[in-house]
Amino acid sequence: MKNIRSHLSDIVLMVLGNLILAVAVVFFILPNNILSGGVAGVAIALYPIFKIEPEVMINIIIVSSFILGFVFLGKSFALKTLASSILYPTFVNLLGGLNMSVPVDPILASIFGGALTGVGLGLTFRTGASTGGMDIPPLILSKYTGIKVSIWILIVDAITVLVGLKTYGLNEVLIGFLSIYAATHTVDKIQMFGGEEAKQIFIISDKNDEILDHIHELLERGSTLISARGGYTKDSKEIIMTVLLKEQYNELEKMVKEVDPNAFLIVSNVTEVHGLGFYKI
Incomplete structure (x- = not known):
């Protein structure tokens, strides 16, 4: 069918x-x-x-x-x-x-x-x-x-x-x-046409667990943890990568700054995304 x-x-x-x-x-x-x-x-x-x-x-x-x-x-x-x-x-x-x-x-x-x-x-x-x-x-x-x-x-x-x-x-x-x-x-x-425009965000923080809880429970979005190493400090870290609807970004930014004022965010526009949680005609 x-x-x-x-x-x-x-x-x-x-x-x-x-x-x-x-x-x-x-x-x-x-x-x-x-x-x-x-x-x-x-x-x-x-x-x-x-x-x-x-x-x-x-x-x-x-x-x-x-x-x-x-x-x-x-x-x-x-x-x-x-x-x-x-x-x-x-x-x-x-x-x-x-x-x-x-x-x-x-x-x-x-x-x-x-x-x-x-x-x-x-x-x-x-x-x-x-x-x-x-x-x-x-x-x-x-x-x-x-x-x-x-x-x-x-x-x-x-x-x-x-x-x-x-x-x-x-x-x-x-x-x-x-x-x-x-x-x-x-x-x-x-x-x-048919794929939703969204924002892709990379978050570098020392309080990943709290941020992930907010992303999963309040924003109802998924996330990916990317293993990385600081170029200057040589410390190992995990970077959070998530994709949100454009209108959800302000809420995420506010939440991250409340949890960790020193968090580092990298934000880029995504012209099309489809899959679980996103609509595609």
């Missing part, structure tokens, strides 16, 4: 992701000739060179990228991406047939088109697939380099936009960079 629900969730996310991406392309990117990343941006940048209509070029790029994904990312990825490779151009053609556009300023079209593109890509990436377009090269590069896929999307899309510099001019390229930034920023946010 759990696997069925997981598969259904993936299907819904894949359909929704491709639909949102198509909306971004048809209503914002193509009508305003935005030099964004992705297949739409490549299609627009290459149109003055090859004189191939953007809608046709999109289909060509998707097929070529799918073959690359099959070769470098495996059969499972390719099967999931095959659905996207059908869904995305289908949605583009259907929405394009409505002959509608959103009459907005090109800068706004670039920002909102880029943000919607990021949402569409992020939702699709969460299913373990891609939209079958120019997001496949970044996924391949990420696999073999270990660098985040959003970074490679930024690099590949920036190169795509720069292709149009000579034909479209600097102004359009700068507008395109807005779209790229909005897309890559949104991809990161969507991929992290």
Whole structure:
């Protein structure tokens, strides 16, 4: 039952992701000739060179990228991406047939088109697939380099936009960079969506037992003891490491200072945490 629900969730996310991406392309990117990343941006940048209509070029790029994904990312990825490779151009053609556009300023079209593109890509990436377009090269590069896929999307899309510099001019390229930034920023946010933001705290104190009691009983959080040795004193110590919800930190800090005014706290933000005691969609 759990696997069925997981598969259904993936299907819904894949359909929704491709639909949102198509909306971004048809209503914002193509009508305003935005030099964004992705297949739409490549299609627009290459149109003055090859004189191939953007809608046709999109289909060509998707097929070529799918073959690359099959070769470098495996059969499972390719099967999931095959659905996207059908869904995305289908949605583009259907929405394009409505002959509608959103009459907005090109800068706004670039920002909102880029943000919607990021949402569409992020939702699709969460299913373990891609939209079958120019997001496949970044996924391949990420696999073999270990660098985040959003970074490679930024690099590949920036190169795509720069292709149009000579034909479209600097102004359009700068507008395109807005779209790229909005897309890559949104991809990161969507991929992290569902995990709770929290704080990770390391506590160095001579009164660990009292502090641990408060963490376990009052805050109802877990902890880990890490064996350490003072660099100056050479004394052996145990460091408390715990992860709390952001709103719990003030209570912890107040409690630690009451128990041990000399305690040393190291605090860092955690962008995502899930597991026992933390909620994950």
